[in-house]
Structure formats: structure tokens, C-alpha cells
Amino acid sequence: MANVISLRNVNKVYGTDIKTQVLFDINLDFEESSFNSIIGQSGSGKSTLLNIIGTLDKPTSGEVFINGTKTTQLSKDELAKVRNESIGFVFQFHYLLPEFTAYENIIMPYRIKNDTIPAEVHERAAELIHLMGLDKVKNNPATKMSGGQQQRTSIARALINNPRIILADEPTGNLDSDTTEKVYDLMRNINEKFRTMFLIITHDPRIAQKTDRILEILDGRINLDLENKAPGK
Amino acid sequence: MNVDLTGVFKEFSTYLTDLDREKAASFCLNLLEQQRVTIPELYEFILAPSLNRIVVPRGKEDELIWREHAQTNIVRGIVERAYPYVLQQRQAFKSEGFPGKIILACPEEEYHELGIRMGADFYTITQFDVTFIGSNLPKSSIVSAVKELKPDFVAISVTNYLRLVQLNRIVESLRENFDPQVKIVVSGSAFNHTGSNAQDFGADELINSYEDVVTLARRSHEARA
Ligand SMILES: Nc1ncnc2c1ncn2[C@@H]1O[C@H](COP(=O)(O)OP(=O)(O)O)[C@@H](O)[C@H]1O
Numbered sequence: 001m002a003n004v005i006s007l008r009n010v011n012k013v014y015g016t017d018i019k020t021q022v023l024f025d026i027n028l029d030f031e032e033s034s035f036n037s038i039i040g041q042s043g044s045g046k047s048t049l050l051n052i053i054g055t056l057d058k059p060t061s062g063e064v065f066i067n068g069t070k071t072t073q074l075s076k077d078e079l080a081k082v083r084n085e086s087i088g089f090v091f092q093f094h095y096l097l098p099e100f101t102a103y104e105n106i107i108m109p110y111r112i113k114n115d116t117i118p119a120e121v122h123e124r125a126a127e128l129i130h131l132m133g134l135d136k137v138k139n140n141p142a143t144k145m146s147g148g149q150q151q152r153t154s155i156a157r158a159l160i161n162n163p164r165i166i167l168a169d170e171p172t173g174n175l176d177s178d179t180t181e182k183v184y185d186l187m188r189n190i191n192e193k194f195r196t197m198f199l200i201i202t203h204d205p206r207i208a209q210k211t212d213r214i215l216e217i218l219d220g221r222i223n224l225d226l227e228n229k230a231p232g233k
Numbered sequence: 234m235n236v237d238l239t240g241v242f243k244e245f246s247t248y249l250t251d252l253d254r255e256k257a258a259s260f261c262l263n264l265l266e267q268q269r270v271t272i273p274e275l276y277e278f279i280l281a282p283s284l285n286r287i288v289v290p291r292g293k294e295d296e297l298i299w300r301e302h303a304q305t306n307i308v309r310g311i312v313e314r315a316y317p318y319v320l321q322q323r324q325a326f327k328s329e330g331f332p333g334k335i336i337l338a339c340p341e342e343e344y345h346e347l348g349i350r351m352g353a354d355f356y357t358i359t360q361f362d363v364t365f366i367g368s369n370l371p372k373s374s375i376v377s378a379v380k381e382l383k384p385d386f387v388a389i390s391v392t393n394y395l396r397l398v399q400l401n402r403i404v405e406s407l408r409e410n411f412d413p414q415v416k417i418v419v420s421g422s423a424f425n426h427t428g429s430n431a432q433d434f435g436a437d438e439l440i441n442s443y444e445d446v447v448t449l450a451r452r453s454h455e456a457r458a
């Protein structure tokens with residue numbers, strides 16, 4: 001299967017005077033439609049890695065390939081285009097715009113790039129809203145939704161441009177266990193329905209153990225890379 | 234074996250599916266009593282496969298988890314009641330000598346202990362001195378047990394592949410404290426599911442079957458002799 005993300009010899013050093021290396025020579029490949037998690041102690045470099053994969057941050061050395069494109073050579077605009085078309089982000093804090101409704105937040109990534117919203121985008125938004133179980137609250141302002149509803153809205157928002165890749169940094173970090181299960185199920189449904197590749201940073205063993213591949217980061221290095229090939233998970 | 238295992242497995246499976254604890258148990262205990270199956274045959278060809286058959290598809294967890302637990306409980310009951318036959322079958326290995334002392338454990342947050350509980354009986358049959366210290370054990374507790382009981386082997390079982398993450402640290406800690414006196418063996422479905430082996434975690438040996446236990450016991454006698 002094709003790789004949607006490849007990292008080659010990625011290093012990351014923070015600081016100019018006092019240098020701290022937080023990632024060491026990372027080599028990784030992620031296949032399309034795979035469902036992966038990253039675990040590891042706080043401060044081990046998980047978010048740095050995810051941000052580099054998502055081209056939100058640049059490696060100090062090494063290469064990042066998205067859908068085969070070497071991103072380190074791209075101009076800022078080209079990079080933004082690749083990112084917008086290929087990657088959706090979900091964060092622990094969902095960063096919804098409070099003055100907008102759930103529906104408006106979901107189509108926001110499209111609206112930023114385009115003046116008019118075609119019917120098919122509205123249709124996709126409606127489909128995502130339905131999949132996420134948000135029909136009843138779609139016209140509520142973001143502030144008038146529960147934590148779980150807000151997080152599901154942010155997942156729908158990440159999906160509106162139909163990206164092949166979703167990168168999630170502790171998406172359930174803020175949620176109770178029932179809501180965590182629900183958000184997990186939704187991510188899995190999306191993965192199966194749209195063949196979206198997921199890479200999820202998580203502290204939650206209930207999420208990690210249900211993903212198909214677990215990467216453990218320890219002090220900026222890949223300590224373990226385990227793929228679960230059991231049928232019927 | 235003196236029995237058609239496929240047929241026996243099918244019959245047992247219907248009792249288990251019906252959650253008929255008494256029929257399931259008496260069926261297995263009769264097979265043992267009449268010497269139609271050995272303990273390893275019972276565990277490997279009847280009990281373990283009947284449990285592995287319960288695949289819980291995503292979204293159906295609520296309906297099926299209680300069923301899995303009920304069936305696991307029935308099987309655990311049978312394993313406990315089989316102990317007299319374990320001791321009986323142990324006699325056959327008496328002449329082979331003593332392979333050593335072994336401690337069996339599952340790491341923290343690993344609750345599936347029935348596999349290694351069956352394994353405990355395989356080690357008992359092959360004349361090991363066996364202590365099963367249980368599931369969900371913190372690393373420090375495993376280390377403390379090894380200090381106190383001074384075994385020749387520690388066996389760690391992992392079914393949930395996330396728990397392989399702890400295995401590295403457990404092995405490291407055992408090596409630091411007890412190398413080279415204590416050999417580390419590993420077992421459990423997590424290894425098959427991830428295609429990994431003992432060396433991936435710094436352990437000595439992956440045990441997949443009763444045959445592997447017999448081999449381990451024989452090799453251990455030779456090393457001792
Ligand atoms: N912008 C930054 N400047 C300097 N150091 C940073 C920066 N971001 C993160 N770090 C440091 O890099 C290390 C890894 O951080 P991070 O990737 O956020 O870890 P994790 O997500 O695993 O908790 C930490 O020691 C952190 O303090």
C-alpha cells in the first residue's frame with residue numbers, strides 16, 4: 001500500500017544559544033488508510049513530531065514527504081496548499097470560533113479559501129454532522145455545546161476538505177470515558193468509510209490499544225513500533 | 234489422544250455457547266477421567282480455541298463482553314477442577330528430573346490471565362516448581378517476587394499488544410537485577426498479533442505451546458546436568 005507520510009532522518013533541535021535536541025533521526029512511514037497512535041511520556045517529543053509531520057513546524061534536518069511530495073523544498077504557499085488539501089488537524093482544545101455555530105465552524109476551512117460554498121460542500125458538511133451525531137446542535141453557537149459535541153465538531157471540521165490524513169494531538173484528553181469511546185468510534189468510522197489515515201497522540205490506553213499500530217516515543221526516539229495484525233479487532 | 238478432537242470441540246462449544254457450566258465441566262472432566270484426552274490436548278485443542286472463537290466486533294462490545302466473561306469463567310472453573318489430572322500426568326515426567334523453578338506473571342493492566350494459568354499447568358506437568366503470581370502486576374512487584382522466590386525462570390504473558398510497551402521495562406529491570414541467573418520467557422497472543430519475538434523485547438524465549446514447554450524443560454535438564 002502507498003505511504004501517505006514518510007519521514008527520513010528527521011532531527012529537531014530547539015533553541016539557538018542553548019540547543020536542546022528533542023527528536024533524533026526519526027524514520028517512519030505511514031500507509032494510506034492506516035489507524036495509528038503515538039504514546040510516550042510527556043515531554044518525549046510527541047507533539048513536536050506530529051507538528052513536523054503536519055508541516056506546522058520544520059525539522060532541523062531531514063525530510064518529510066506528504067503523498068510523495070518532499071515538503072521541505074516547498075514555498076510557504078505551496079506548503080499551505082499541500083497541508084490544506086491533505087491534512088486535517090484535531091487538537092485537545094478544539095479552537096472552535098465561539099461566535100459561530102457548529103455548522104459554520106465545520107465549513108470554515110473551506111470558507112477561508114473560497115468565497116462561495118458549493119452545494120457539495122454543504123452536503124458533505126451535512127453528512128459529517130449526521131455521522132458525528134450533531135444534527136440537534138448544528139445551529140448552536142460553539143459555546144452552547146458540551147465538551148464532547150465541541151470535539152466532534154472539530155473532527156468534522158478537520159474532515160470538511162476530505163483530507164487523506166488526520167493528525168490528532170490528544171483529541172480525547174479533555175473528555176470523560178463515555179465521550180472518549182464515542183469519539184474513538186467516530187474516528188474509526190471515518191477511517192473505514194473514507195479510508196482516511198489517522199495518527200493520534202494519546203495518553204488513553206483504551207484508545208491506544210484499539211489502534212492498529214502503536215509507536216512509543218522515548219526521549220525523542222522511536223522506542224517501539226508495534227503493528228497489531230490480529231483479525232476482528 | 235483417543236478421540237475425534239473436532240467433534241469434541243464442537244460439542245464443547247455448544248455447551249459453552251449455552252453458558253451451561255455444569256455440562257461443559259462434566260464433559261471435559263469425563264474426557265480426562267477416561268483418558269481420552271490429556272491436559273495439554275484439552276487446553277490447546279478444546280478450551281483455548283473455544284475462547285479465541287469469541288471475536289468481539291467493534292460496536293458490539295456491550296452485547297458481547299459479558300458473554301466473553303461468562304464463558305471465560307466457565308473455562309477457568311474447568312481448569313481449576315482439572316488439577317488432580319495435572320498432578321497425575323506429572324508422574325510421566327518424573328524420571329526426567331527437575332528443570333527448575335519458574336514464576337509466572339502478567340504485567341500491569343494485563344487482565345487476561347487464563348492463558349498463562351493454563352500454561353502454569355504445562356510447567357507443572359513437566360516438573361517445574363511453579364508459582365503463578367497473577368495478572369496486573371506492577372514491574373516492582375514482579376522484581377520483588379523474583380528477589381524473594383529466587384526462580385530460575387520468569388514467564389511473562391501479554392495478550393493486549395499495548396502492554397508490550399511495559400515488557401521492555403520489565404525485562405530491563407529483571408536483567409539489571411538478576412542477570413544471568415534468571416532466564417526470561419514470554420508468551421501470549423500479543424506476540425502472534427504483532428509478529429514479534431522474544432528478542433524484540435530482550436527476553437530469552439517465546440513459548441507458544443505445550444511442546445515449547447517440554448523443549449524448555451528438556452534443555453534446562455541438560456544445562457543442569
Ligand atoms: N517551541 C519550543 N521551544 C523549545 N523547546 C520546546 C518547544 N516545544 C517543545 N519544546 C521541548 O521539547 C520537548 C518535547 O516537547 P513536546 O513535543 O511538546 O512533547 P510531548 O508532546 O511528548 O509532551 C520538551 O522538552 C519541550 O519542553
Ligand SMILES: [Mg+2]
Pocket residue numbers: 046047048
Ligand atoms: Mg504534547
